[in-house]
Amino acid sequence: MNAILEIKGLRKQFGGVTALSGVDLTIHDGEILGVVGPNGSGKTTLFNVVTGVHKPTAGTVRWKGQDITGIPANRISRNGIGYTFQQAMAFPGLSVLENVQIATEHSSASAREDFAWPTPMSLLEFVGIPGLAGEKAGILPFGSLRLLGLALALATRPSLLLLDEPAAGLNDRETASLVGLVQQFPAHGISVCVIDHDMKLMQMLCKRLIVLDFGSKIADGPTADVLHDPKVLEVYLGGEL
Amino acid sequence: MITSFSSLRSLVPVLIVLALLALVPLMGPSNRFLSLAISAGINIIALYGLSVLFGQTGILSMGHAALVGVGAYTAALLARDFDIGFWFSIPVAGIMAAVVAAVIGIPSLRVSGHHFVIMTFAFGQLLTIVLTNGGEYTGAASGLDMSKPVTLLGSDIGDLQNFYLLVIAFVTISAVASWAIINSSYGRTLRAIRENEKLAAAIGINVGRHKIGAFVVSGVFAGVSGVLLAYFLRHISPGQFASFPSIYLALMVMIGGARLLLGPLAGGILVSFLPEVLNLDPVQSRILYGVCLIAVILFLPNGLIAGLADGWSKLMGASRRRAVTASAVSEAGQ
Numbered sequence: 193m194n195a196i197l198e199i200k201g202l203r204k205q206f207g208g209v210t211a212l213s214g215v216d217l218t219i220h221d222g223e224i225l226g227v228v229g230p231n232g233s234g235k236t237t238l239f240n241v242v243t244g245v246h247k248p249t250a251g252t253v254r255w256k257g258q259d260i261t262g263i264p265a266n267r268i269s270r271n272g273i274g275y276t277f278q279q280a281m282a283f284p285g286l287s288v289l290e291n292v293q294i295a296t297e298h299s300s301a302s303a304r305e306d307f308a309w310p311t312p313m314s315l316l317e318f319v320g321i322p323g324l325a326g327e328k329a330g331i332l333p334f335g336s337l338r339l340l341g342l343a344l345a346l347a348t349r350p351s352l353l354l355l356d357e358p359a360a361g362l363n364d365r366e367t368a369s370l371v372g373l374v375q376q377f378p379a380h381g382i383s384v385c386v387i388d389h390d391m392k393l394m395q396m397l398c399k400r401l402i403v404l405d406f407g408s409k410i411a412d413g414p415t416a417d418v419l420h421d422p423k424v425l426e427v428y429l430g431g432e433l
Numbered sequence: 434m435i436t437s438f439s440s441l442r443s444l445v446p447v448l449i450v451l452a453l454l455a456l457v458p459l460m461g462p463s464n465r466f467l468s469l470a471i472s473a474g475i476n477i478i479a480l481y482g483l484s485v486l487f488g489q490t491g492i493l494s495m496g497h498a499a500l501v502g503v504g505a506y507t508a509a510l511l512a513r514d515f516d517i518g519f520w521f522s523i524p525v526a527g528i529m530a531a532v533v534a535a536v537i538g539i540p541s542l543r544v545s546g547h548h549f550v551i552m553t554f555a556f557g558q559l560l561t562i563v564l565t566n567g568g569e570y571t572g573a574a575s576g577l578d579m580s581k582p583v584t585l586l587g588s589d590i591g592d593l594q595n596f597y598l599l600v601i602a603f604v605t606i607s608a609v610a611s612w613a614i615i616n617s618s619y620g621r622t623l624r625a626i627r628e629n630e631k632l633a634a635a636i637g638i639n640v641g642r643h644k645i646g647a648f649v650v651s652g653v654f655a656g657v658s659g660v661l662l663a664y665f666l667r668h669i670s671p672g673q674f675a676s677f678p679s680i681y682l683a684l685m686v687m688i689g690g691a692r693l694l695l696g697p698l699a700g701g702i703l704v705s706f707l708p709e710v711l712n713l714d715p716v717q718s719r720i721l722y723g724v725c726l727i728a729v730i731l732f733l734p735n736g737l738i739a740g741l742a743d744g745w746s747k748l749m750g751a752s753r754r755r756a757v758t759a760s761a762v763s764e765a766g767q
Contacts (some may be wrong), residue, residue, distance in 0.1 A: 283628035
């Protein structure tokens with residue numbers, strides 16, 4: 193498998209606090225990679241540095257061979273890295289359809305002409321909320337808002353999607369349908385990197401798992417192996433699964 | 434792409450109102466009424482620019498009169514030093530005000546919210562100071578005279594009635610331009626920034642560049658409004674573009690409502706005519722404006738027009754519900 197995103201020695205300090213202390217990480221083409229770790233272990237910071245929200249203190253991020261370290265958020269998106277936020281968000285005062293239209297209009301369409309969901313409506317149908325197209329995004333129930341967030345990220349025609357706790361706040365049924373959606377992405381040429389606490393979700397989604405603790409990577413490998421790694425059980429799961 | 438039935442529906446009422454206003458001279462209005470209406474119209478042109486900036490992008494400028502001033506001084510200087518008349522001054526002043534907006538916007542829009550409001554206010558004051566200290570070139574505190582009349586096809590059209598119709602024409606162009614921007618994909622992009630900057634950046638929008646762009650666009654409207662003001666008043670001075678006129682512009686756009694196309698029209702007319710109708714002196718009218726602003730912010734946060742539209746649809750909804758209940762009751766009775 194080809195590496196599409198290569199992170200080397202990534203450090204991020206906020207004043208005296210070290211959020212990431214030299215993380216190495218590779219995402220391969222067509223995989224669904226999981227990143228787990230306790231609160232404050234640096235998972236969201238990792239995403240924020242990759243997506244240009246924060247500039248890293250040291251280290252490099254290479255995307256398909258090109259150095260993209262520290263470039264602004266809007267250019268990351270145009271390069272084909274889409275992402276969703278931990279807090280589900282949309283443009284609340286605009287209609288659901290208008291939300292997706294905006295995202296579609298700003299995708300770098302030239303990069304991916306073969307994209308599976310070329311129109312705003314086809315995206316809404318894919319995530320399962322076409323009936324809400326005319327509603328204001330601000331009145332959506334939480335589960336639908338998450339799905340809209342996913343549609344917005346997809347509308348930028350990414351080759352890699354970073355999902356930050358996509359199932360937080362969803363009930364079991366909603367989580368199951370989300371898993372169903374995410375599992376289809378690799379077949380459409382979209383690799384996925386997902387952050388979550390929910391081990392059941394991670395086991396369903398990811399073949400490979402990375403564990404962060406205090407800003408360092410402490411495990412990286414097939415999901416089953418990582419979940420039985422004594423070091424992981426110790427720091428993350430409190431000694432037992 | 435921009436013309437659909439629902440978007441045309443927002444333009445038609447504005448065009449109808451403007452068509453009716455164009456008929457006003459036929460009713461033999463007083464000169465006093467006409468000059469007030471002309472001032473209101475000149476403000477409304479700038480307000481349509483503010484509706485793009487504030488209504489669509491969510492950025493409030495408290496120094497907008499300064500950009501109107503750039504337009505007015507450009508027109509006066511072009512007439513005095515280059516013998517350039519009204520029609521050619523319009524594009525030049527529009528561009529000048531846009532350039533100044535960019536110069537102000539590039540450093541100011543790095544900050545947002547209240548900080549930007551303060552920056553625009555400071556730049557507005559700065560322009561007044563520059564104009565006051567400009568010596569003979571800007572006429573210092575006493576300002577400049579407009580040396581040329583407005584001509585169309587070689588004849589002077591500077592009398593009040595003609596000037597009124599000229600202003601109505603420019604208001605119409607501004608309203609249509611503002612409408613076209615609001616209903617384009619560019620307008621959608623600006624609304625996305627207003628709603629959520631972080632998400633806008635995440636889907637590939639260059640937030641900073643578009644905010645400056647919206648400020649520049651609003652500058653063009655302000656510049657054009659300034660040319661009309663210079664040709665109408667025949668004399669301009671720095672005080673006309675200081676803080677109070679800026680606050681009035683912001684007040685008008687807030688009272689009328691910035692998001693709907695009728696808003697600037699309603700705000701401009703209301704704020705200009707209210708003291709006249711109620712026969713208030715300047716101090717009283719300032720107090721009234723303050724009270725109005727507080728009332729609008731508390732009760733009609735999207736402005737008068739949006740408030741009226743909401744009230745109307747609630748009323749219709751309530752009467753429809755009553756009708757449904759009544760028919761349900763009568764069916765149950767049968």
